[in-house]
Structures are given as C-alpha cells and as structure tokens.
Amino acid sequence: MMKKIKFHQAINKALEFSLNKDKKLILYGLGVSDPKEIFDTTIKLQEKFGSDRVFDVPNSENALTGIGIGYGMMGGRVVMTHQRLDFSLLSLDQIINNAAKLFYTSDGKFSVPLTIRLIIGRGWGQGPNHSQALQSLYAHIPGLKVVSPSDPNNAYNLLISSIFDNNPVIFLEHRWLHNQEGTLNKNIKKIKLLEKVSDGKDLTIVSNSIMTVEAIKANEILKKNNISCDIINLLSLNPIDFKRIIKSVEKTGKLIMLDIDHGHISVSSEVISYLVSYNKNIFKKEPIKISLPNFPTPTGPSLTKSFYPNFVNIIKASEKLLSKKVVIPKRNLDEIKIHDIPYTNYTGPF
Amino acid sequence: MVHSIDKMKKKQSLEIFKNLLKIRLTEEKISKEYAKQKMRCPVHLSIGQEAIAAPLKFLLSKKDIVVSGHRAHAHYIGKGCDIEKFIFELYLKEKGFARGKAGSMHLFDKKNGFYGSSPIVANAIPLGVGMGYFNKINKLNNVVLIFFGDGATEEGVFYESLNFAAVHSLKVIFICENNLYSVYSGLKFRQPKSRKIYKVSKSLRVSSIRADGNDIRHTTKTLLNTLNFVKRNSKPVFIEFSTFRFVEHCGPNEDDHLNYRKESEIKKWTKKDPLKKMYSFINARDKILLSKFKKKFNDRLNKIFLKAQKLSYPKSSVAYTNLYDEKN
Numbered sequence: 001m002m003k004k005i006k007f008h009q010a011i012n013k014a015l016e017f018s019l020n021k022d023k024k025l026i027l028y029g030l031g032v033s034d035p036k037e038i039f040d041t042t043i044k045l046q047e048k049f050g051s052d053r054v055f056d057v058p059n060s061e062n063a064l065t066g067i068g069i070g071y072g073m074m075g076g077r078v079v080m081t082h083q084r085l086d087f088s089l090l091s092l093d094q095i096i097n098n099a100a101k102l103f104y105t106s107d108g109k110f111s112v113p114l115t116i117r118l119i120i121g122r123g124w125g126q127g128p129n130h131s132q133a134l135q136s137l138y139a140h141i142p143g144l145k146v147v148s149p150s151d152p153n154n155a156y157n158l159l160i161s162s163i164f165d166n167n168p169v170i171f172l173e174h175r176w177l178h179n180q181e182g183t184l185n186k187n188i189k190k191i192k193l194l195e196k197v198s199d200g201k202d203l204t205i206v207s208n209s210i211m212t213v214e215a216i217k218a219n220e221i222l223k224k225n226n227i228s229c230d231i232i233n234l235l236s237l238n239p240i241d242f243k244r245i246i247k248s249v250e251k252t253g254k255l256i257m258l259d260i261d262h263g264h265i266s267v268s269s270e271v272i273s274y275l276v277s278y279n280k281n282i283f284k285k286e287p288i289k290i291s292l293p294n295f296p297t298p299t300g301p302s303l304t305k306s307f308y309p310n311f312v313n314i315i316k317a318s319e320k321l322l323s324k325k326v327v328i329p330k331r332n333l334d335e336i337k338i339h340d341i342p343y344t345n346y347t348g349p350f
Numbered sequence: 351m352v353h354s355i356d357k358m359k360k361k362q363s364l365e366i367f368k369n370l371l372k373i374r375l376t377e378e379k380i381s382k383e384y385a386k387q388k389m390r391c392p393v394h395l396s397i398g399q400e401a402i403a404a405p406l407k408f409l410l411s412k413k414d415i416v417v418s419g420h421r422a423h424a425h426y427i428g429k430g431c432d433i434e435k436f437i438f439e440l441y442l443k444e445k446g447f448a449r450g451k452a453g454s455m456h457l458f459d460k461k462n463g464f465y466g467s468s469p470i471v472a473n474a475i476p477l478g479v480g481m482g483y484f485n486k487i488n489k490l491n492n493v494v495l496i497f498f499g500d501g502a503t504e505e506g507v508f509y510e511s512l513n514f515a516a517v518h519s520l521k522v523i524f525i526c527e528n529n530l531y532s533v534y535s536g537l538k539f540r541q542p543k544s545r546k547i548y549k550v551s552k553s554l555r556v557s558s559i560r561a562d563g564n565d566i567r568h569t570t571k572t573l574l575n576t577l578n579f580v581k582r583n584s585k586p587v588f589i590e591f592s593t594f595r596f597v598e599h600c601g602p603n604e605d606d607h608l609n610y611r612k613e614s615e616i617k618k619w620t621k622k623d624p625l626k627k628m629y630s631f632i633n634a635r636d637k638i639l640l641s642k643f644k645k646k647f648n649d650r651l652n653k654i655f656l657k658a659q660k661l662s663y664p665k666s667s668v669a670y671t672n673l674y675d676e677k678n
Contacts, residue, residue, distance in 0.1 A: 024488070052486075052487040053487070057514075058510065058517065060511075060513065060514060062476070062507045062510060063475075063476040063479065063507050063510030063511045063513075063514055064476070064510070065476070066473070066474075066477050066479070066480060066511070067479050067480035067483060067511075067514060068480060069476075069477055069480060070417075070465075070476065070478060070480025070484070071480040071484045072480075073465055073466070073477065073480075073481065074480075074481050074484035074485075075484075076484050093470060093473060093507070094473070094507075097470050097473055098468070098473060102466065103672060103673070103674065104451060104672055105448060105451055105456040105458075106448060106458045106460075106466070107447070107449050107451050107671075107672055108671075108675070109458055110458065110460065110466070111675040143673055143674070166674075166676075166677060167674045167675055
C-alpha cells in the first residue's frame with residue numbers, strides 16, 4: 001500500500017525537490033525559517049539548503065515581490081510565501097505592473113519565473129483580513145497564471161510545475177487543506193489545467209481548492225441516491241480549460257458552479273458566461289452558482305455559520321436541478337455542527 | 351572600463367564628454383520631431399540631467415546592470431544601449447526593441463545590461479535590488495545601478511528596498527536624481543523643509559552622499575569612487591545628485607509659462623546647464639573634436655529618424671504575442 005502523506009508534507013516535499021533540482025531557486029517569505037516554518041511546509045529547508053537560498057524577510061511585501069522579479073530576470077527562480085493571501089495585497093503594484101507585464105513589454109526578452117504561495121484562511125475568527133480568497137482578482141490579470149490544488153497529490157505536482165513554469169504563478173493554498181491526507185502519484189509535467197475527480201451523467205460540478213473537498217463529500221451522498229456527477233476540479237483558474245468544461249456540460253446539461261471566493265464578478269461567473277456565449281442552449285436548467293456572499297468575512301462563529309457553503313448546499317442545488325429528493329445521512333450532518341474549524345482537534349489560532 | 355579617475359586618459363574623458371552630447375542631441379531631436387505626432391507615446395525627456403548618465407558606458411561593464419524610472423532616456427543612451435532600436439521603438443515600429451509594445455516608458459536592452467525602466471514611481475527599485483541579490487548569492491562581482499527621482503523617495507517601496515539591500519549587503523547603487531519637482535509639485539509640498547534625502551537613506555544604514563549632478567567632472571568622479579567602494583566593501587550606496595530638468599515633465603516643450611518654478615530658480619539652473627558647464631572647462635582641441643562629433647552624430651540621428659518614419663508598423667496580431675513564456 002502506498003504511504004499516506006499530509007498536504008503540508010506534500011508542499012514541503014515539492015519545495016525540497018525543486019530546491020534540489022534548480023540550484024538557482026530561492027525560497028523566502030515571512031516565517032519561512034521561524035519556529036513554525038509556515039505551518040510546517042518549509043520545515044528543515046533552511047537547514048538543508050542554507051540561508052542564502054531559504055530565508056526569512058523583512059515585512060516588505062511589495063519590495064520582496066519586486067526583488068523576486070528582479071532575481072528571476074537574471075535567470076533565477078523564486079518561491080515567495082505569504083501566510084495569508086491578504087498580505088499579498090500590499091504587493092499588487094509589483095505583481096500587476098511588473099510580474100504580469102515584463103515578458104510582454106520586453107517582447108519576450110525577460111521572463112519572470114516567480115511562484116507566489118498565498119495561503120487562504122478560514123474559520124476560527126480569521127475575519128475580513130485573514131480569510132480572503134480573491135482568486136478572481138488575480139485570475140483577472142493577463143500575464144499571471146493562477147492555480148489552486150485541492151489534495152496532497154495535486155498540490156505536490158502543481159507546485160513543482162508552477163515553480164518550473166517560466167511565468168509568474170499565483171499558487172492559492174487553502175489553509176484548511178493542510179491536514180488532508182492522500183498518496184503521491186508523482187507526475188510532473190507542465191501545469192495541469194484541470195482534472196476529472198468523478199465521471200457521471202446527471203450533472204456537472206465545476207470546482208476548485210477546498211470546495212472540491214465539499215464536492216467529493218456531496219458526490220458520495222449523491223451516489224447513494226443514484227445520482228452520478230461529473231466533477232471537474234479546476235487546478236488552473238487562469239488560463240481555464242473551457243473546452244473540457246463544455247464537453248461535460250454538453251453531456252449533462254446541468255451545472256453547479258462552485259467558487260471559494262465572492263461570487264460576483266468572479267471566476268464562477270466567467271465560466272457560466274463563457275458557456276452561455278458558446279451555446280445559449282447548452283443548459284437544460286439554469287446553472288447554479290455557489291460562492292461566498294458579496295460581503296466581507298465576519299469574525300464571530302455565529303456570523304460565519306451560513307457564510308461558507310458546504311456539501312449540503314451542493315446537495316440542495318442538485319435536488320433543484322434534478323427535481324429529486326436526496327437523503328443526507330445524519331452522521332454527515334453532524335460533521336458540520338462545528339463549522340469554523342477544519343478538523344476536530346484544530347485549536348487555532350490561524 | 352575606467353578604474354581610476356587619476357589614471358583616466360584624455361581620450362576616455364573625451365568619450366564621456368561625447369556621451370553627454372549624444373544624450374542631449376538625441377533628446378533635442380526627439381523634442382523637435384515629437385510635434386509631428388509620429389512618436390505616439392508619452393516621453394519624459396532628460397534634457398538638463400545628462401551629466402549623471404553620461405559616464406555610465408565608460409565606468410560599467412555590460413554585466414553591470416542599470417534599471418530606471420520614467421525619465422530613463424539618458425540612462426539608456428548613457429549605458430551605451432542600441433539607439434536605433436530605441437528610436438524605432440519610440441515610433442512604435444516593428445523594428446523597435448519591443449515591436450511597439452513598450453515605447454518610451456518601458457526601455458530594455460538586455461545585451462547591454464539595461465534591464466528595464468518603469469513609469470510607476472519607484473517601481474523598478476526593488477527589481478534592481480533583486481538583481482543585486484542574484485549577483486550576491488551567485489558570487490558575481492557586478493554592480494546594479496538603480497536610477498529614480500526625488501519623488502520615488504516618498505514611496506514605501508523605496509524604504510523597503512534600501513532596507514533589504516542594507517540587511518544583505520548588496521552591491522547596489524541607489525541613484526536619486528533630485529530635480530526638485532514631481533511633475534509640478536515642488537519638494538516643499540512633499541517633504542519637510544529641513545530634511546535632506548541622502549540623510550534619510552543614511553539613517554537606514556546605507557552609506558549616502560550628495561553631489562552636484564550637473565558637472566560631468568563631479569558626476570564621473572562620484573560614480574567611479576562609489577563603484578570602487580561598492581565592489582571593495584560589498585555594500586550598497588545611495589547618491590543624491592542635485593539637478594534640474596529643462597523641459598516639461600512629460601512632453602517635448604518648455605512649461606515655464608505655468609509658473610510652478612520661480613524665474614530666479616530657472617535662471618540659477620540654466621547657468622548650471624551640464625552642457626554649458628562642460629564647454630566651460632574643456633580645452634580648444636576637445637572643442638574641435640566635439641564639434642566634429644556633433645556633426646557626425648547629428649547626421650546619424652537624421653538618418654535614424656528618417657528611417658524610423660519610413661519603417662512599417664507591426665501587424666495588429668503582434669499585440670497578441672508573448673503573453674506567457676512557454677519555452678522550457
């Protein structure tokens with residue numbers, strides 16, 4: 001039997017593999033070599049590769065991003081880490097005005113092989129500035145690539161392929177996935193745009209990151225109710241492999257579109273709009289979008305209770321699309337009674 | 351490459367003088383031709399500030415890198431970059447260095463060590479620091495020169511970048527061309543009166559000096575001594591050069607009728623024109639050589655500008671190339 005590995009270990013292994021493979025790769029970010037080592041994802045890397053290549057940094061998100069870009073323009077590679085996506089907003093000038101543009105404005109003379117790991121928080125009072133997903137904001141920018149893993153295996157392969165991609169890549173890493181377990185099937189190629197998680201004929205679920213975990217949970221219950229789903233896990237949000245989404249929706253005619261971010265003016269809106277523009281008759285029923293509300297994330301547990309959608313919302317949407325009642329076992333419902341922690345022994349704080 | 355100011359040969363000095371003239375003539379030609387509406391991109395001309403950039407080609411190797419801000423023409427020409435491709439790019443033609451994608455505000459010449467300029471104030475500063483970090487950990491003895499104006503020292507990323515360069519002892523030279531104005535806003539509206547920019551950088555533990563930016567003898571000496579210091583000590587240095595721009599912030603004309611600069615101030619700086627200053631001390635023989643060079647270079651410029659106007663534009667499909675680097 002293959003050895004189980006946790007998501008955070010998969011990230012660590014991918015970083016270690018990459019640092020071994022390319023001697024000009026550097027890795028930095030606030031806390032990379034501190035006692036907690038970015039939720040154990042950078043554990044022992046400084047010890048193994050030295051403080052020139054793996055290092056802690058000043059609180060200077062914008063400059064540090066520019067420094068990574070400059071380092072990349074010289075022929076190096078860079079992984080930069082933010083413990084929360086929200087901190088990266090201080091570096092939008094460098095990300096948007098430089099990283100995303102330099103290959104284009106130099107007409108191909110300077111590449112920016114920079115991977116920015118953005119960890120997305122949720123629950124346990126993370127509130128409005130420690131839990132933003134904002135994938136749609138980054139996916140909007142031409143010249144950036146935006147990717148998001150959903151399990152240890154695709155995290156491992158996606159992180160390595162992002163690092164060895166010659167373009168700036170925003171790597172969206174959900175904090176609630178860090179403790180997920182899985183097995184590694186090493187298959188590193190170019191950035192994989194999406195993967196089919198399940199094959200079915202009744203409806204299509206398009207998802208990414210933590211919402212894919214919810215889609216898989218929903219699928220288990222739907223299967224027992226004789227409903228089969230095509231689940232498409234978007235590993236890349238820019239570019240998006242629309243062709244394979246079209247193929248699935250042409251088959252099922254029904255779509256549940258999941259989004260870890262605010263749903264308005266979003267990746268999920270874009271997918272639906274793309275499908276309608278492609279063929280106005282592609283849907284047999286109106287597609288359903290499940291996403292975060294158009295509000296900042298509140299802090300307290302009573303306020304976040306209905307803020308984050310889960311597998312129950314997906315099942316309710318399936319019932320609506322298929323005009324069919326689905327039975328959810330009680331033990332599944334018990335699982336979500338405590339909604340603001342990723343697993344039962346999680347004790348915070350972030 | 352020049353290594354010592356005392357051993358600098360007459361010939362090398364003359365080359366530096368020629369380079370100053372070259373920048374002035376190119377900028378004046380751009381200014382003259384700009385009215386024809388054929389260079390359809392904003393230009394921030396360096397006229398008045400040439401003495402700081404003129405020595406670059408002779409003090410640096412091609413592996414020493416220069417990055418800059420919006421007023422970057424002088425640095426590009428001063429570093430010895432490709433003038434033809436530059437003018438063709440200002441005309442946004444197929445043969446420009448970026449086939450019309452960049453224009454005046456995004457200059458590049460990789461081969462000659464010019465790694466980019468940016469019209470976002472202070473935005474190229476951290477790029478240069480990252481290049482310095484690359485040189486450091488790959489044990490390269492090359493230096494990175496980062497050019498910016500006084501306005502950039504008001505941006506957060508300026509402090510972030512100096513701090514990182516100081517923490518990691520990088521071979522980076524931060525060069526502030528203080529021309530006293532950010533567009534039309536004078537320093538008095540932007541910084542406390544008694545504060546000196548180079549003293550701010552000094553307090554960040556970056557060795558800092560202030561020098562006359564309009565006298566080619568001072569700029570050459572200051573840059574050369576700084577380069578030697580940086581290479582010897584593996585430490586960043588900040589230089590504040592005082593200078594003044596003679597044409598408008600953006601565009602080919604003068605803008606003194608707007609009265610944002612006092613007449614007395616303009617008069618004072620006109621006397622310090624780097625070109626006039628240079629002619630005031632060079633000998634008769636150099637003057638003759640320079641006037642020969644001026645004629646020759648003007649002829650070359652005329653040819654380049656004529657050619658630029660005749661060249662074809664890139665096809666519109668070029669706009670949709672090189673979004674991503676898909677080479678492996």
